[in-house]
Amino acid sequence: MLRKRSAGSSSRSKTLLPDLKTFRTAVDALRTKLDGECAGVRDADGLEDLRNRYLGRKRGSVTLLFDQMKTLPAADKPAAGQMLNVLKTKVQEKLAALEESLRRPATRGPEIDPTLPGERLAWGAAHPLRIFQREIESIFEEMGFGIEDGPEIESDYYNFEALNFPPHHPARDDWDTIYLGGDLLLRTHTSPVQIRVMEKRKPPIRIIIPGKVYRRETPDPTHAAMFFQVEGLVVDRGITFAHLKGTLEHFLKRLFGDKLKTRFRPSFFPFTEPSAEVDIECLACGQKDPACRVCNGTGWKEILGSGMVDPQVFKNVNIDPEQYSGWAFGMGVERIAMFAYGIPDIRHFYENDLRFNRQFQLK
Numbered sequence: 396m397l398r399k400r401s402a403g404s405s406s407r408s409k410t411l412l413p414d415l416k417t418f419r420t421a422v423d424a425l426r427t428k429l430d431g432e433c434a435g436v437r438d439a440d441g442l443e444d445l446r447n448r449y450l451g452r453k454r455g456s457v458t459l460l461f462d463q464m465k466t467l468p469a470a471d472k473p474a475a476g477q478m479l480n481v482l483k484t485k486v487q488e489k490l491a492a493l494e495e496s497l498r499r500p501a502t503r504g505p506e507i508d509p510t511l512p513g514e515r516l517a518w519g520a521a522h523p524l525r526i527f528q529r530e531i532e533s534i535f536e537e538m539g540f541g542i543e544d545g546p547e548i549e550s551d552y553y554n555f556e557a558l559n560f561p562p563h564h565p566a567r568d569d570w571d572t573i574y575l576g577g578d579l580l581l582r583t584h585t586s587p588v589q590i591r592v593m594e595k596r597k598p599p600i601r602i603i604i605p606g607k608v609y610r611r612e613t614p615d616p617t618h619a620a621m622f623f624q625v626e627g628l629v630v631d632r633g634i635t636f637a638h639l640k641g642t643l644e645h646f647l648k649r650l651f652g653d654k655l656k657t658r659f660r661p662s663f664f665p666f667t668e669p670s671a672e673v674d675i676e677c678l679a680c681g682q683k684d685p686a687c688r689v690c691n692g693t694g695w696k697e698i699l700g701s702g703m704v705d706p707q708v709f710k711n712v713n714i715d716p717e718q719y720s721g722w723a724f725g726m727g728v729e730r731i732a733m734f735a736y737g738i739p740d741i742r743h744f745y746e747n748d749l750r751f752n753r754q755f756q757l758k
């Protein structure tokens with residue numbers, strides 16, 4: 396064992412070679428090399444070979460370094476010795492650990508006591524929004540709808556133009572768009588996926604499109620810069636407004652109960668003609684409270700936008716509007732979930748507060 400001495404006692408012999416710096420580099424290199432070689436050892440023979448090569452009495456790399464240390468300037472020897480001792484301990488520890496891990500498979504059986512009670516795992520759970528989205532999906536799946544998705548970064552063409560928003564049309568202002576530069580933007584609604592699907596596929600089409608959308612909003616109890624929508628699209632021969640109405644009424648009743656009252660109000664979207672907004676009765680006040688904060692006393696709550704696909708949209712995707720017709724809808728997932736569960740602030744969904752999240756379990 397080398398005796399310790401206080402460092403820096405002399406720098407006289409610094410000119411002699413090898414110096415402490417080269418020595419340290421050699422020590423570090425050996426340590427790194429050992430790590431690599433340990434990983435390659437598969438059995439006891441390999442381990443023995445490794446032990447010899449590092450710690451062998453005559454030729455072991457560590458042993459050789461001890462010899463080399465003797466040629467260092469006297470002033471450097473204490474530091475070098477300390478370095479080497481640390482290295483040697485490291486090597487011994489590594490080899491011991493390696494030996495232990497090679498032995499482990501044989502001893503594994505007795506180490507496990509199968510009579511002990513199992514450990515309870517912490518289960519993750521789906522986020523409330525995901526649960527609600529699945530509920531929406533399953534109702535449409537029952538009716539034979541497929542599920543599609545599309546990119547969240549969109550071009551102006553898909554988000555607006557192909558949906559019959561001409562450039563500079565004032566209707567674009569209704570969607571507070573986050574532009575990314577060039578032609579790109581974050582999609583403001585899931586409607587562009589209608590275009591992508593119709594470009595790829597000929598009717599009949601019967602799909603829903605759940606997904607994230609983005610708007611330039613300042614967050615408040617009813618607004619977020621990112622939220623979820625579910626889009627729907629049906630295209631076939633002979634599709635009428637009656638299909639739109641029947642399907643959406645059925646969907647809302649499955650979601651909110653058989654007795655639910657709904658109403659369709661004329662509206663405007665560039666990509667549908669005619670367009671309708673769908674309201675459902677206010678479940679918070681039962682249409683009875685003129686001061687109700689959920690429906691502002693109107694008795695109704697707007698739940699989604701819909702309409703018959705505009706013939707111009709069909710032309711944009713080379714579907715002949717003389718042969719085919721269709722309807723579409725789009726709704727905000729948070730908005731409906733808030734209404735269904737009486738959640739007062741949209742921001743609860745994104746705060747990851749488990750006290751909130753745990754209130755919603757899969758049925």
Ligand code: DAH
Pocket residue numbers: 583584585586626627664666667699700701702703722723724725726
């Ligand atoms: N994309 C509309 C929005 O974000 C919602 C919408 C309305 C979608 C009518 C539709 C539709 O497919 O037909 O406000």
